[in-house]
Amino acid sequence: MTTEWNSQVICFVALVALTAALGESGSLRWLTFALRSKLRSSQQQRSSPMGVQIVMDRNGDTRHEFDVSDTTAIALAEERFKELTGRGFRAVALGEDGRSGELISKFDPRVEETLFIPQLQGG
Amino acid sequence: MREHEPPRTDAWCRLRSWWGQRWNSISRRSLPGRGTIREAHTRGIQLLDESLAPAQRDQYRSCGYFEVIGGSTGKRYRIRSDHQLNVDELDKNGRGVCVLCFVPKGGLVVADVMLAQKLALELFELEALAVAHKIPTRYLRFDGIQL
Numbered sequence: 001m002t003t004e005w006n007s008q009v010i011c012f013v014a015l016v017a018l019t020a021a022l023g024e025s026g027s028l029r030w031l032t033f034a035l036r037s038k039l040r041s042s043q044q045q046r047s048s049p050m051g052v053q054i055v056m057d058r059n060g061d062t063r064h065e066f067d068v069s070d071t072t073a074i075a076l077a078e079e080r081f082k083e084l085t086g087r088g089f090r091a092v093a094l095g096e097d098g099r100s101g102e103l104i105s106k107f108d109p110r111v112e113e114t115l116f117i118p119q120l121q122g123g
Numbered sequence: 124m125r126e127h128e129p130p131r132t133d134a135w136c137r138l139r140s141w142w143g144q145r146w147n148s149i150s151r152r153s154l155p156g157r158g159t160i161r162e163a164h165t166r167g168i169q170l171l172d173e174s175l176a177p178a179q180r181d182q183y184r185s186c187g188y189f190e191v192i193g194g195s196t197g198k199r200y201r202i203r204s205d206h207q208l209n210v211d212e213l214d215k216n217g218r219g220v221c222v223l224c225f226v227p228k229g230g231l232v233v234a235d236v237m238l239a240q241k242l243a244l245e246l247f248e249l250e251a252l253a254v255a256h257k258i259p260t261r262y263l264r265f266d267g268i269q270l
Contacts, residue, residue, distance in 0.1 A: 056227065056235045060166025088228075092242055098176035100194075100245040115174075117239045118231070122256045123207040123224030 051109060053080060055089070055116045074109050081107040081114070088119030160232075167234030174238055191241050195248040202237050202244075208258070210240055218260075225255035 053064040064080060066073040085091055085105070094113040095101035104111065172180065179189040188203040190213070199213040200223070210223040227239040243251040 054170070056229070056231055056239065058163065058230050058232075060163040060232055060235065061170055090243075090247065092246060094174060098174060098179065100176075100242060103246045115242070117242060118227040118229045120225050120239070120243060120251055120254050121228055122254050123226045 049112075051077065051112055051114070053077060053114050053116065054094075055084065056118060068109050077109070078107040084116045089116040090119075091116055164232050164234065167232035167238075171234040171238045175241075179241075189241070191244045193248040194245045200244050202240050204233060204237065206233055206236060209237070210244075210255075211260070212257075221260055222258045223252070223255040224258070225251055 049068050050065050051068050053066070055062045055064070064077070066077045068074065081091065091104045092115045093101045093104050093108070093111040094115050101115075104114070175183060175189060179191070183189040183204075188201050191200045191202060192198070193200060199217070201211040201213055201219070203209040203211070207226055208222050208224050210225070211219040212221050212223060214220050225240070225243070226236055231239070240251075
């Protein structure tokens with residue numbers, strides 16, 4: 001019984017010492033960083049493409065992201081599209097690398113970034 | 124303290140402190156949605172920066188304005204950093220013909236206004252021109268400054 005108890009204590013002390021040593025040298029941090037990176041990359045591989053609706057407002061802009069493989073999210077995004085265009089917003093599918101993109105009048109879940117511009121008025 | 128520096132009076136220090144407090148309270152004032160006015164401006168500038176073409180971005184960074192080609196008429200426009208009266212229609216020599224005034228509704232930050240104007244002129248120019256107020260440049264020469 002005593003021998004078993006002693007071995008458990010020794011194991012615990014050894015584990016504490018090892019953890020402290022690894023932490024001191026920065027290896028533990030490196031290990032956790034590597035594990036987190038691996039986890040993140042596997043999550044990215046598994047995650048489906050996202051669409052984003054950017055609405056210009058007084059806060060600069062508000063972004064609504066949605067998963068293009070999720071039918072509920074798509075339905076919500078379509079509803080938002082209809083509501084905003086109904087209020088006079090113009091929807092623009094943003095082009096890559098600063099190209100102006102194109103004006104869209106119908107919701108398309110394949111568009112990655114849609115920018116909503118409020119109605120224009122004479123200044 | 125150096126000799127050539129003017130002596131700082133108590134009134135001057137109090138004035139500076141008062142102004143600093145006022146400025147901080149204005150810039151940190153919360154908007155109805157989220158964040159502060161400063162954050163809204165930062166967000167707007169970031170979106171504008173992402174949405175400009177490389178040439179426009181360079182021009183904006185170096186000159187404070189960028190040029191746009193109208194999607195329907197092919198005319199050149201210069202969008203300056205301001206809330207209103209900030210779009211110049213240019214002639215073939217790059218001189219201002221008239222100033223256009225049109226803005227998106229909703230009290231947007233300057234960068235968002237500029238981006239909306241850019242996209243409007245590139246994608247639905249005629250619609251933008253229909254709502255814009257046009258002021259010939261000759262009426263906007265103040266103290267010898269030609270726009």
